[in-house]
């Protein structure tokens with residue numbers, strides 16, 4: 001590839017190079033990677049809970065070569081130069097130290113992102129595009145419904161932490177083992193429930209059953225729901241047919257799908273949304 005200086009400005013993208021400060025096993029099936037991100041100068045903690053695109057470095061690539069790769073639009077790169085992209089959530093951002101935490105479900109070495117996190121050590125590097133804006137920008141509901149599996153726990157926890165202190169609502173979290181429970185701040189009147197589903201590769205309908213048994217309140221309900229797409233499809237159907245929530249109050253999104261890698265999942269989601277149009 002050309003050196004940076006020779007790249008036409010039109011062909012550049014602003015991928016940020018992040019380096020690993022430390023990695024810890026947050027819980028048995030979740031890795032927390034703390035990244036140094038000195039170029040994210042416009043960022044602040046209001047982006048906690050927002051998603052970003054991670055650009056996974058190719059094996060053996062040097063940091064300098066990778067810095068060049070992520071500064072160029074993918075269309076300018078050959079297929080083997082293009083880094084794999086995966087979608088993750090900013091769990092914490094600490095401006096003082098220009099540090100970001102990203103929590104990765106540890107689902108083995110099959111997925112490039114999970115594998116990268118499992119093998120990351122201080123000094124490892126990764127690219128980042130974004131972050132976007134947070135999913136829920138305003139909290140105005142009488143009652144909140146939050147549901148997540150482990151992939152969406154970073155979103156759910158950041159969202160609950162950002163809620164007004166007097167917010168009321170219910171959260172249901174599906175985790176792999178009892179030790180995958182996480183502690184985070186929640187409004188005093190917020191009810192948090194944890195259910196176990198030991199094999200995430202097998203479909204589960206526990207969250208759907210939980211929804212069906214909820215004592216549904218009067219007033220405005222806002223939702224923050226994400227997780228495995230097969231289940232999300234059923235939860236969305238239930239909310240659309242039984243609860244008729246306005247679209248603007250409803251965040252519900254498939255974050256991954258059993259048996260599909262992220263790019264296949266995105267295609268599946270596009271096909272699904274074309275079907276309902």
Ligand SMILES: Cc1cc2nc3c(=O)[nH]c(=O)nc-3n(C[C@H](O)[C@H](O)[C@H](O)COP(=O)(O)OP(=O)(O)OC[C@H]3O[C@@H](n4cnc5c(N)ncnc54)[C@H](O)[C@@H]3O)c2cc1C
Pocket residue numbers: 051086087088089090102103104105106107110111112113114115150151152154155200201254255256257258259260261262263
């Ligand atoms: C907006 C958004 C935000 C997200 N934020 C986070 C986040 O903060 N943390 C996080 O861990 N995930 C998050 N995800 C989900 C993450 O993007 C997917 O899990 C992604 O597929 C992981 O990439 P991979 O390279 O590890 O696996 P892929 O290469 O995409 O998949 C390899 C295999 O692993 C399976 N797989 C993928 N994800 C999981 C999983 N969670 N559990 C079990 N098996 C899985 C796939 O079905 C496939 O068989 C988010 C997704 C979206 C859309």
